[in-house]
Amino acid sequence: MEYLPTKSFPLSSEDYKLYEEVGEGVSATVYRALCIPRNEIVAIKVLDLERCNNDLDNIRREVHTMSLINHPNLLRAHCSFISGSSLWIVMPFMAGGSCFHIMKSVRPNGFEQPVIATVLCEILKALAYLHAQGHIHRDVKAGNILIDSKGAVKLGDFGVSASMFDSGDRQRSRNTFVGTPCWMAPEVMQQLHGYDFKADIWSFGITALELAHGHAPFSKYPPMKVLMMTLQNAPPGLDHERDKKFSKSFKEIVAACLVKDPKKRPSSEKLLKHRFFKHSRSNEFLARTILDGLSPLGDRFRMLKEKEAEFLAQNKAIYGDKEVLSQKEYIRGISEWNFDLEGLKKQATHIQDCDGISNGLQDLSSKEEGSDNLAVLGDRLSMQITNSSNCEKSTLLPEDGSKEMNNVQIVESSLASYPVRPPELQPLNSHFDSHLDNVNGHSSNQEGANHSISKDSMEVLSSISDKGTRSFGSDDLKFFSSLPLDGNSGSSSFSWSVQSKNDVPLNSSPIGSNNSSVGGSINSMTSSSVSILSSLQRILVQNTMQREQTLRVIRYVDNLTEFMKATSHNEYMQMLSASVRERELQSQIINMQLRIRQLVDDLQEQKNKNSELEGQLNTLLNKV
Numbered sequence: 368m369e370y371l372p373t374k375s376f377p378l379s380s381e382d383y384k385l386y387e388e389v390g391e392g393v394s395a396t397v398y399r400a401l402c403i404p405r406n407e408i409v410a411i412k413v414l415d416l417e418r419c420n421n422d423l424d425n426i427r428r429e430v431h432t433m434s435l436i437n438h439p440n441l442l443r444a445h446c447s448f449i450s451g452s453s454l455w456i457v458m459p460f461m462a463g464g465s466c467f468h469i470m471k472s473v474r475p476n477g478f479e480q481p482v483i484a485t486v487l488c489e490i491l492k493a494l495a496y497l498h499a500q501g502h503i504h505r506d507v508k509a510g511n512i513l514i515d516s517k518g519a520v521k522l523g524d525f526g527v528s529a530s531m532f533d534s535g536d537r538q539r540s541r542n543t544f545v546g547t548p549c550w551m552a553p554e555v556m557q558q559l560h561g562y563d564f565k566a567d568i569w570s571f572g573i574t575a576l577e578l579a580h581g582h583a584p585f586s587k588y589p590p591m592k593v594l595m596m597t598l599q600n601a602p603p604g605l606d607h608e609r610d611k612k613f614s615k616s617f618k619e620i621v622a623a624c625l626v627k628d629p630k631k632r633p634s635s636e637k638l639l640k641h642r643f644f645k646h647s648r649s650n651e652f653l654a655r656t657i658l659d660g661l662s663p664l665g666d667r668f669r670m671l672k673e674k675e676a677e678f679l680a681q682n683k684a685i686y687g688d689k690e691v692l693s694q695k696e697y698i699r700g701i702s703e704w705n706f707d708l709e710g711l712k713k714q715a716t717h718i719q720d721c722d723g724i725s726n727g728l729q730d731l732s733s734k735e736e737g738s739d740n741l742a743v744l745g746d747r748l749s750m751q752i753t754n755s756s757n758c759e760k761s762t763l764l765p766e767d768g769s770k771e772m773n774n775v776q777i778v779e780s781s782l783a784s785y786p787v788r789p790p791e792l793q794p795l796n797s798h799f800d801s802h803l804d805n806v807n808g809h810s811s812n813q814e815g816a817n818h819s820i821s822k823d824s825m826e827v828l829s830s831i832s833d834k835g836t837r838s839f840g841s842d843d844l845k846f847f848s849s850l851p852l853d854g855n856s857g858s859s860s861f862s863w864s865v866q867s868k869n870d871v872p873l874n875s876s877p878i879g880s881n882n883s884s885v886g887g888s889i890n891s892m893t894s895s896s897v898s899i900l901s902s903l904q905r906i907l908v909q910n911t912m913q914r915e916q917t918l919r920v921i922r923y924v925d926n927l928t929e930f931m932k933a934t935s936h937n938e939y940m941q942m943l944s945a946s947v948r949e950r951e952l953q954s955q956i957i958n959m960q961l962r963i964r965q966l967v968d969d970l971q972e973q974k975n976k977n978s979e980l981e982g983q984l985n986t987l988l989n990k991v
């Protein structure tokens with residue numbers, strides 16, 4: 368985790384003197400500091416590794432990415448090292464702080480267009496560079512846009528960045544739910560097909576609105592509500608009436624970025640050529656316009672913290688400790704949001720039913736500079752699904768039951784109704800369904816009704832099968848957790864493979880009648896034999912395909928096991944102390960593995976029987 372780039376900054380904490388706090392994340396505190404040997408002011412991000420040992424990957428990624436990048440608009444670390452149980456990342460000190468902090472302190476209603484154009488143009492250059500290097504930033508927002516004393520703009524915080532060239536274990540990071548809800552692209556929320564650098568373009572569009580209004584769209588809502596609104600509503604944009612002061616070209620770029628279909632969003636390179644950026648000005652202009660007269664970053668940060676504490680104290684009486692704690696996390700911003708769907712659902716219900724949280728925050732807002740300080744709550748809440756739980760549809764479905772809302776459901780409910788057999792194995796349906804129905808006493812209609820598979824589930828599941836070798840992600844957990852395992856409900860799910868063993872469909876195929884009519888007319892024999900042979904060939908092909916698919920599933924589960932084994936001791940301890948639900952999921956996965964193995968055996972047996980039959984048929988044809 369140590370690296371020493373061009374400038375040689377000392378790698379010992381004794382060589383630095385920490386001054387005041389200038390920023391805070393979920394597991395990191397950022398200080399202004401002095402690098403003693405160089406007599407240079409720096410910023411040091413101190414990450415408490417004990418507090419974030421479930422997220423070493425993100426930290427490694429951040430340090431790694433920061434060590435590789437080299438662009439004037441990206442915040443590059445001078446060096447990093449471990450001190451005690453903390454990781455210290457030494458960076459240039461960005462005296463202006465983040466655009467978010469500047470807005471919260473002095474620009475509650477956002478910036479003027481030339482400032483926005485200048486900031487966005489610089490960020491776009493950073494994104495164009497990152498994307499060309501194969502990186503996705505995944506957390507573009509005003510809170511991560513930092514300004515130094517000379518007005519230079521840099522994009523920071525690579526904690527959740529991902530590489531588009533990642534494979535294997537790191538590939539999962541692009542199938543994981545990370546980012547910050549208000550800025551998160553719909554495809555990232557959906558987790559259907561993964562996502563690419565176009566997710567950053569969406570966040571860039573949201574950031575443009577944030578800089579224009581002083582807060583991101585939907586920022587006053589709790590995360591689940593934001594998810595629902597992003598997926599369900601038309602994309603946010605600049606309003607014709609409300610945003611009269613902004614130019615048509617600004618409206619155009621926002622609209623171009625905030626298209627739900629990522630393919631239709633422009634690349635960062637293309638956006639850079641947009642006429643809007645002709646409005647962009649120099650760093651000096653920024654320094655003059657937005658930094659002049661600002662109090663020191665540490666003071667501004669302290670004031671914001673005081674306001675936050677005041678707000679939380681007021682709301683403690685209303686919502687109780689737990690709620691307040693979660694709001695505190697919300698306010699501070701969280702990179703590794705433990706996506707507790709139940710909790711989020713409750714928050715969403717609050718909003719729907721009584722708008723309690725948002726009202727409380729509105730109060731705060733009215734007290735503060737007349738600004739929409741609710742945005743504080745929307746900022747920097749990043750989330751990573753680590754859990755899934757059942758969630759009643761009533762609280763999640765929109766009143767109009769719109770189609771897009773179904774996509775939200777894939778997060779949980781569509782997977783909860785996971786069908787009777789994995790789609791990997793669908794081709795076997797024609798051979799096993801009737802036996803399953805007979806043995807279980809269900810008609811196929813009944814079964815269909817009980818275990819209908821939604822299109823969304825199919826998509827999610829087929830995306831799993833498409834990536835047979837990719838490693839384990841949160842949606843995978845949901846995939847496995849949604850498989851019923853108990854004797855009753857589980858039997859209909861997987862007994863089909865067992866039934867198939869005892870009741871091979873071919874026993875009732877025309878082969879029996881052919882055997883008993885060897886002496887019949889040669890013509891009828893030949894045509895039956897040909898049709899039998901083609902059936903057998905078809906079945907053989909299907910069996911072979913099925914075997915391959917099943918092996919893929921096994922490899923997949925094996926990967927998961929490897930992934931679990933490979934986790935460090937700390938992570939293992941973390942896992943041990945994980946929720947009961949997680950442990951249940953693990954045991955379900957093991958069961959699943961056993962069942963898949965059983966399935967492979969069954970298929971092998973089926974294949975042997977088919978070979979036997981093929982042999983018999985060949986003998987028969989030779990006689991003919």
Ligand SMILES: Nc1ncnc2c1ncn2[C@@H]1O[C@H](COP(=O)(O)OP(=O)(O)OP(=O)(O)O)[C@@H](O)[C@H]1O
Binds near residue numbers: 390465523
């Ligand atoms: N180099 C810097 N100079 C000045 N302030 C900084 C610097 N780096 C970070 N900050 C401030 O500290 C805050 C937290 O930093 P950062 O976002 O990197 O932490 P984090 O733990 O990754 O946060 P998050 O929870 O948003 O991911 C930033 O929003 C910013 O205001």
